[in-house]
Amino acid sequence: MLSKKAQYAFKALMYMAEKKENEPILIAEISKKKRIPLKFLENILLELKKAGILESKKGKGGGYFFKVSPKEVSLAKIVRLIDGPIAMLPCVSLYFYERCKNCDEKQCGLHDMMVLVRDANLRILEKKTVADLTKKIL
Incomplete structure (x- = not known):
């Protein structure tokens, strides 16, 4: 059985993959749209970043985006x-x-x-x- 954490990870990744351009997406946007607790989502996305799946950009226009194509994950x-x-x-x-x-x-x-x-x-x-x-x- 998939844990709630894994389900949230997949929901977040699906949301990000559905975006046409690979521009950074704010954690708050993903959290709100997919109804994932913000702090929980922060930890999940950080794990995905450490694994080399996602990358992040700080500051204005910042957020998370795919480091590798969703087709490769x-x-x-x-x-x-x-x-x-x-x-x-x-x-x-x-x-x-x-x-x-x-x-x-x-x-x-x-x-x-x-x-x-x-x-x-x-x-x-x-x-x-x-x-x-x-x-x-x-």
Whole structure:
């Protein structure tokens, strides 16, 4: 399940991607239009900036804008950045692997099934981008 933070991140990124020009957008505008608490949004956008997805400009005409095209930002990247692992179990995670306690992965049916679930999710999340979220039909 996506956290509220991830949902807000996607709402903000969709709003920014829908703008025709890549001009800076004020945090207050995004917050008001998408009904995201301002302080929460500030933290989210700062994380996205640190990850190299967004850039910001200070002063008059300032705000946040995409550092890279929304067409280049996979949904998987945002989910991992905001929520961490995409996998439902730590023993099947590609980037956040942890061995499960008291479990033999080679003979665990749950492990095998969750690998299939992870791979199915990744086929979609790594292929689709923030730009795809602005289209009516995926």
